[in-house]
Amino acid sequence: MLMSNSDRAARLHYMANGFRVLSPGDHVACAATGHRIALEDLRYWSVARQEAYATAAAASEAMAPR
Template identity: 55%
Template sequence: MNRYEGIGPGGEAKIRYLDGDFQVTVPGTFVTCAVTGMRIPLSELRYWSVDRQEPYVDAAASLKRELELRDAKAAG
């Protein structure tokens, strides 16, 4: 496996997450959820954090990350 395998068309995209939109910086067909590790087809990407630049598979994953970070901040 070389370092470019899986990147580009058919592989994992690199995304810049914006308010209400995103910009593809490296072409691909999916991104990986920051919480679950599941692949999210770009056509189904609906949830992300602009501040953390992370994608989420669904609202539940987004909420889970928010609660984890809130709890970590409160504990630490």
């Protein structure tokens, strides 16, 4: 039986030029805002922190020195 990945969070390994799916799903959560990001819309992440971000602004804010 095929399993649907809809409405399931994916687990990813973020790399410099892409990501690898560790556990299938259709979205990830933004580390800064908590918003749901569809995998096809995922553009921003941190390799060092292994986190996804919904927008460039959220990524910049999360990585800004404190």
